[in-house]
Amino acid sequence: MFESWDAVGLARAQFAFTMSFHIVFPAFSIGLASYLAVLEALWLWTGREVFINLFNYWLKIFAVAFGMGVVSGIVMSYQFGTNWSVFSDKTGPVIGPLMAYEVLTAFFLEAGFLGVMLFGLERVGHRLHFLATLMVAIGTLISAFWILSANSWMQTPAGYAVNADGQFVPADWLKLIFNPSFPYRIVHMVLAAYLTTALVVSAVGAFHLWRDSHQAGARVMFSMAMWMATLVGPIQILAGDQHGLNTLEHQPAKVMAMEGHYQSHNDGAPLILFGLPDQQAGQVRYPIEIPKLSSLILKHALDAPLKGLDTVPRQDWPPVPITFWSFRIMVGLGFLIFGLGLLSLWERWRGRLYESRLLHAFAVAMGPAGFVAVLAGWITTETGRQPFTVYGLLRTADAASPLAAPAVSSSLIAFVVVYFIVFAAGVTYILRLMAHPPLHGEQGPPGDIPARAAGITPAVAAVTKGETE
Amino acid sequence: MSVSFDVATIWAFIIAFAVFVYVVMDGFDLGLGILFPLFPEKSDRDVIMNSVAPVWDGNETWLVLGGGGLMAAFPLAYSVLMPALYTPIIAMLIGLVFRGVAFEFRWRTTQVERNRWDLAFAGGSSVAALAQGIALGAILQGIHVEGRHYAGGWWDWLTPFTVLTGVSLVAGYALLGATWLVMKTEGGLRDKAYRLSWLLLFAMLGAIGAVSIATPFLHVQYAQRWFTWPNLILTAPVPIAVAAVTIMLLRSLAARQDYRPFFLSLALFALSYAGLGISMYPYIVPQSITIWQAASPERSQIFMLFGVAVLVPLILGYTAWAYWVFRGKVKPESGYH
Numbered sequence A: 001m002f003e004s005w006d007a008v009g010l011a012r013a014q015f016a017f018t019m020s021f022h023i024v025f026p027a028f029s030i031g032l033a034s035y036l037a038v039l040e041a042l043w044l045w046t047g048r049e050v051f052i053n054l055f056n057y058w059l060k061i062f063a064v065a066f067g068m069g070v071v072s073g074i075v076m077s078y079q080f081g082t083n084w085s086v087f088s089d090k091t092g093p094v095i096g097p098l099m100a101y102e103v104l105t106a107f108f109l110e111a112g113f114l115g116v117m118l119f120g121l122e123r124v125g126h127r128l129h130f131l132a133t134l135m136v137a138i139g140t141l142i143s144a145f146w147i148l149s150a151n152s153w154m155q156t157p158a159g160y161a162v163n164a165d166g167q168f169v170p171a172d173w174l175k176l177i178f179n180p181s182f183p184y185r186i187v188h189m190v191l192a193a194y195l196t197t198a199l200v201v202s203a204v205g206a207f208h209l210w211r212d213s214h215q216a217g218a219r220v221m222f223s224m225a226m227w228m229a230t231l232v233g234p235i236q237i238l239a240g241d242q243h244g245l246n247t248l249e250h251q252p253a254k255v256m257a258m259e260g261h262y263q264s265h266n267d268g269a270p271l272i273l274f275g276l277p278d279q280q281a282g283q284v285r286y287p288i289e290i291p292k293l294s295s296l297i298l299k300h301a302l303d304a305p306l307k308g309l310d311t312v313p314r315q316d317w318p319p320v321p322i323t324f325w326s327f328r329i330m331v332g333l334g335f336l337i338f339g340l341g342l343l344s345l346w347e348r349w350r351g352r353l354y355e356s357r358l359l360h361a362f363a364v365a366m367g368p369a370g371f372v373a374v375l376a377g378w379i380t381t382e383t384g385r386q387p388f389t390v391y392g393l394l395r396t397a398d399a400a401s402p403l404a405a406p407a408v409s410s411s412l413i414a415f416v417v418v419y420f421i422v423f424a425a426g427v428t429y430i431l432r433l434m435a436h437p438p439l440h441g442e443q444g445p446p447g448d449i450p451a452r453a454a455g456i457t458p459a460v461a462a463v464t465k466g467e468t469e
Numbered sequence B: 001m002s003v004s005f006d007v008a009t010i011w012a013f014i015i016a017f018a019v020f021v022y023v024v025m026d027g028f029d030l031g032l033g034i035l036f037p038l039f040p041e042k043s044d045r046d047v048i049m050n051s052v053a054p055v056w057d058g059n060e061t062w063l064v065l066g067g068g069g070l071m072a073a074f075p076l077a078y079s080v081l082m083p084a085l086y087t088p089i090i091a092m093l094i095g096l097v098f099r100g101v102a103f104e105f106r107w108r109t110t111q112v113e114r115n116r117w118d119l120a121f122a123g124g125s126s127v128a129a130l131a132q133g134i135a136l137g138a139i140l141q142g143i144h145v146e147g148r149h150y151a152g153g154w155w156d157w158l159t160p161f162t163v164l165t166g167v168s169l170v171a172g173y174a175l176l177g178a179t180w181l182v183m184k185t186e187g188g189l190r191d192k193a194y195r196l197s198w199l200l201l202f203a204m205l206g207a208i209g210a211v212s213i214a215t216p217f218l219h220v221q222y223a224q225r226w227f228t229w230p231n232l233i234l235t236a237p238v239p240i241a242v243a244a245v246t247i248m249l250l251r252s253l254a255a256r257q258d259y260r261p262f263f264l265s266l267a268l269f270a271l272s273y274a275g276l277g278i279s280m281y282p283y284i285v286p287q288s289i290t291i292w293q294a295a296s297p298e299r300s301q302i303f304m305l306f307g308v309a310v311l312v313p314l315i316l317g318y319t320a321w322a323y324w325v326f327r328g329k330v331k332p333e334s335g336y337h
Helices: A007-046 A049-083 A085-119 A126-155 A173-177 A182-211 A216-250 A252-259 A293-299 A320-349 A357-365 A369-385 A405-435 A449-455 A458-468 B007-038 B042-052 B056-073 B075-084 B086-108 B111-141 B160-184 B187-218 B220-227 B231-235 B237-254 B260-280 B298-325
Strands: A160-162 A168-170 A271-278 A283-290 A388-390 B283-285
Touching: A007 A049, A007 A126, A007 A182, A007 A369, A007 A405, A049 A085, A049 A216, A049 A405, A049 B056, A049 B075, A049 B086, A085 A126, A085 A168, A085 A388, A085 B056, A085 B075, A085 B298, A126 A173, A126 A182, A126 A369, A126 A388, A168 B298, A182 A216, A182 A320, A182 A357, A182 A369, A216 A252, A216 A293, A216 A320, A252 A293, A252 A320, A252 A369, A271 A293, A271 A320, A320 A357, A320 A369, A405 B086, B007 B042, B007 B056, B007 B111, B007 B160, B007 B187, B007 B260, B007 B298, B042 B111, B042 B160, B042 B187, B056 B075, B056 B086, B056 B298, B075 B086, B075 B283, B086 B111, B111 B160, B111 B187, B111 B260, B160 B187, B160 B260, B187 B220, B187 B237, B187 B260, B220 B231, B220 B260, B231 B237, B237 B260
Parallel strands: none
Antiparallel strands: A160 A168, A271 A283
């Protein structure tokens, strides 16, 4: 993966490791925050008890996942400086403000209303509590907006100039924020977050339906999640296709790596389904390919010529094997999600949504698929951008901090050990919460004892009852 | 020392403000972690945790604003300071990971494992506080810069002075934590918090004294800043105010006024912080990079200034609301089961 384990290689490994751990949690909490807002809205609107039970059930899981997202996110916000100081100095004037806006418009909104969302239902009244839930959900989406804008700028830089110190400086904020790949990336990522959450919710629902197909909460969550997979699965495939065409326009070398096209094809390029990319030799060994299909997908013409990496200077090649395989994992999972949606539609139509063992087994197996697909997608796009940090302008090798290798290897080992302990525990606790079905009278997160104590006194219980029925 | 109000200076104040709000808000919350081992009872620990559970991650968001804002407004300073402070920053981040997850994890498990997360909360908080204090000392003592890069080694941050500032900040945060408990709790827990507050106040005063004496010896510029005429007009009120606040704090502890000690402790922090500002201005990396040399172009700073002007008051507003929702004493679990 890296030519040698020098300080830059170690810094890349550390960033890849901490980022991969981090992205899992936002991907889940973006989707889950929206789902919680929908559940609470349905509860307020219909008054059905099952919705508040589901809300409290998923709120506890959200609290654990969100906490892990926060702490792993703080690490990210400092790592730009600790390990990528040259990058920070050069791009700070351009992407720094985007991240500052992320903090101001999103992180504070989420954190400010999270406490009320978690512990405040009996303290502030139902409407104000719903507002808090809504603010947290909106906060997660605003956060995605800014951070994806910053990332997209690194992929497809626009609206900038370069000053005497070699820094990128803003020339046109609108062009900079809405840079060419941003609209595609944000749609693709937010849909991915929704699908990821839907897959987790459906897996939990299916798990409990397997044991008791009449469990009310499990039925509602499973049905809701399956609608999401059915409707958004195909939309995501279309969005991904559009994103790919955008990449072809702005980062052709990345698409060449994704497709495994070391060679140019003048009369229609084949779609390589599988094969073993050999970076040294510059070819894909043992390819299984469909003639001309790649040209059809990317250029909408069977005989359209398609350039390969042989038109790109060797020192600008991305590492093809990683990009090639991670792309296939993402696409493969995308089609499996699509298949799950179709199967659920069929079973729903036959009236067997809550009884079909095949569907439930499939859904449980697909529970983690969203996370894997999100990680594979990010590995594709980030590895495909190499050897640049800012595409075409700043090389990764020139972006790192002037640190000694022992400093970086110590911190890398520390992060690996700590993250495995902490996040293994967190995932265990989440799975333990998921192992119980959502119950009648499900309680929210523990913590605010006065509110909990008040919740079981007769007077408040009566009010709650009045609201729910 | 004259202060001109260009955009870079305004941003220096904004970053300073963000860092200060962080110290105010996360200080007591880290302090609770530092004091945690002194409260072995589970019921006490539950109350301590509950007193900050709804607000802790809002508190830590100010740290993200400080870091992100520094990168955006003073990218050169960010890119020099972070590698220079590599080890303390990484230690702080790992400490914050442990203490942050403990808030949720300790409710999700059995007694034995809960004790481990309580240890993670205490250890993580202490390490984070110590690392922040060390980082502060390392900045004050000066950083080796060549061109646009940090040029020192990866152990430069460790000196007797930085250990002093590290321990001082731990004592200071513990004082904030103790006075927070005085304000938020009742009964035996509050009595113990009062006793700790006395002890920690003297520790904090000793720390302020030691750092104040040591700092002028670091650089002749610091001594000139503090002890030459006419700067004395500006600097002399700081120690006088420290003395006045200390007297008020001692009185409020003696009179057992639950709310005042916390806010007076914050006032001590504010004065110490102002003292730091006086020492450092106009450098952002002392003695090598000024705020103007480190500043991003005006177009970046002004773009963000709009956001800060509108959003920070809004943020302070809804943060205050969240604190208001969870105001008052946190009741122990007695009689609940």
